[in-house]
Amino acid sequence: DVKVTQSSRYLVKRTGEKVFLECVQDMDHENMFWYRQDPGLGLRLIYFSYDVKMKEKGDIPEGYSVSREKKERFSLILESASTNQTSMYLCASRRDRFTEAFFGQGTRLTVV
Amino acid sequence: ILNVEQSPQSLHVQEGDSTNFTCSFPSSNFYALHWYRWETAKSPEALFVMTLNGDEKKKGRISATLNTKEGYSYLYIKGSQPEDSATYLCAPLTGGSYIPTFGRGTSLIVHP
Numbered sequence: 001d002v003k004v005t006q007s008s009r010y011l012v013k014r015t016g017e018k019v020f021l022e023c024v025q026d027m028d029h030e031n032m033f034w035y036r037q038d039p040g041l042g043l044r045l046i047y048f049s050y051d052v053k054m055k056e057k058g059d060i061p062e063g064y065s066v067s068r069e070k071k072e073r074f075s076l077i078l079e080s081a082s083t084n085q086t087s088m089y090l091c092a093s094r095r096d097r098f099t100e101a102f103f104g105q106g107t108r109l110t111v112v
Numbered sequence: 113i114l115n116v117e118q119s120p121q122s123l124h125v126q127e128g129d130s131t132n133f134t135c136s137f138p139s140s141n142f143y144a145l146h147w148y149r150w151e152t153a154k155s156p157e158a159l160f161v162m163t164l165n166g167d168e169k170k171k172g173r174i175s176a177t178l179n180t181k182e183g184y185s186y187l188y189i190k191g192s193q194p195e196d197s198a199t200y201l202c203a204p205l206t207g208g209s210y211i212p213t214f215g216r217g218t219s220l221i222v223h224p
Contacts, residue, residue, distance in 0.1 A: 004155070035214075042216035043156075043201070058211075059113050090156070097210035100146050100158035101203075 003027070006091050006104035013111050019078040021107050023091030032074035033092040033101065034058075034066065043090065049074055081111045114138055114207050118200075118215035125192050126223050132188045133218040135202030139183030143205040146212055147176055147187055151198040159187075159200075192222040 007022035025032065031050050035043040035058075045058030047066040055066050063085060067075045074093075078085055088108050092101040117136045125131050137145070144163045150156040160169040165180040173190045183206075189196055199219045203212035 033211075040216065043214040045211065045213070048211055056211075092156075097205075098144075100148075100161050101156075101212065103155040103157075105155050 004091055004093055004102050004104040006089075006107050008107050009105060011107055011109045013078075013081050013109065015082060015111055017078075017081045017111075019081050019109070019111075021076040021078075021089055021091075021109070023074045023076070023093075023104055024072050025074075025093040025102070026072065027093070027095070027102075028071065029093035029095050029102075030071075031094045031096065032068065033094075034064075034074065034076045035090045035092065036060070036087040037090060037106075038087050046076065046089075081109075083111050085109065086111045114204070114209075114213040116202065116204060116213050116215040118202055118218050120218060121216065122219040122221070124221045124223065127193060129192050129222075130188065130190045131192055131220065132186050133200055133220075134184060134186055135204070135215055136184045137202075137204040137213075137215075138207050139180055141206060141208040142180045142183070143208075143210060145178055145185050145205070146203040147185070148201040148203065149198045150201060150217070156201060187218075189220070192220070194222045194224050196220060197222050 004025045034046040049068045065077045091104040094101045147159040148156040162178040167178040199217040201217045203214045
């Protein structure tokens with residue numbers, strides 16, 4: 001089975017902190033994604049990576065950056081956390097553009 | 113940002129009822145459509161990957177149809193059970209993009 005693992009299930013950070021959300025997949029998938037999920041808004045794409053060191057901005061990239069130095073790991077970085085970044089963050093991966101995505105368990109981030 | 117509509121937003125049914133949901137999306141440059149089930153405290157899991165106009169997919173009591181010309185897909189659940197309670201998400205890959213855009217989901221609650 002494909003496994004997508006996010007480093008934390010729950011996280012509380014202070015405003016202004018730099019925050020790293022880590023995601024690792026174990027199936028050699030090419031593509032990886034970061035989404036955030038807010039009540040009533042559904043899953044919104046923050047960043048997408050189609051290969052190592054390759055990334056594309058999604059619909060809501062402002063305030064975020066990403067890093068993909070190795071194929072299995074895709075990190076989401078909040079450069080200076082703000083309260084409006086309090087959300088559920090979901091990482092996903094897929095083998096290629098022809099296949100479905102596999103999701104991590106989510107990280108519920110609270111910025112205080 | 114693509115406009116992906118799912119209806120209804122939420123649904124309460126009794127055990128044994130059959131139900132269906134709708135996903136509508138822009139039909140221009142359609143590539144594929146995914147359906148996911150997202151149970152509380154779990155990760156979203158793929159139900160179906162659909163690509164062809166007229167596609168019908170089935171998994172147990174759950175089935176889905178696809179109309180790419182008019183831009184909609186239906187998900188049917190026959191004889192709903194409490195374990196079917198979840199949020200059902202559709203994610204078309206359309207408008208020339210190979211990145212799935214998620215609808216806001218339909219929340220289904222099946223009462224015993």
